[in-house]
Amino acid sequence: GAVVSQHPSWVICKSGTSVKIECRSLDFQATTMFWYRQFPKQSLMLMATSNEGSKATYEQGVEKDKFLINHASLTLSTLTVTSAHPEDSSFYICSVAGSSGRVRSTDTQYFGPGTRLTVL
């Protein structure tokens, strides 16, 4: 499967600051990446679908101006949590869809290890 990395793995920040989380696909070109949020002991909630070279598609209820997504290349997507508040504290996970080589199938997702955000 695909190898996906996220950076940082854990970030603690003060309320009001912005935090950028990177998601990289290491061994193939991903035209589509997904961003999820997971609260403790809960399932993953899709936040947005990130498409290379175009605007992200956000799920209902997710604020576009608060969660900025940039998918500037086929191997990198970033999620910026702007003016973070304690309620934004969560586990953020990205994933890429498809198999090695150029993505053709979106049947299977490969997940990054996640980024734990703690906002004080």
Place this chain on the structure above:
Amino acid sequence: SQQGEEDPQALSIQEGENATMNCSYKTSINNLQWYRQNSGRGLVHLILIRSNEREKHSGRLRVTLDTSKKSSSLLITASRAADTASYFCATRGNQFYFGTGTSLTVIP
């Protein structure tokens, strides 16, 4: 919502026993997938079953799919302590939707 629901929410078994988790969903799907998540970590893809398949095996894993009942089950045979994790089903229709998850504890 197309989100799957899983039961049980939590399952505790002795090492060597079999563990069965169920997933139900609401709308038509192209495929259903099972993922595993260790505490505080990312998800690992376990197995995918397509809507025209009824059963699939991978090592100690056995997945069934009943599209008429909109349900799937994941069976882990001869469980090991290392199988302790949360297991999620995910349905693929127009989008991916994850189930609520089953927390499995295998007691050595």
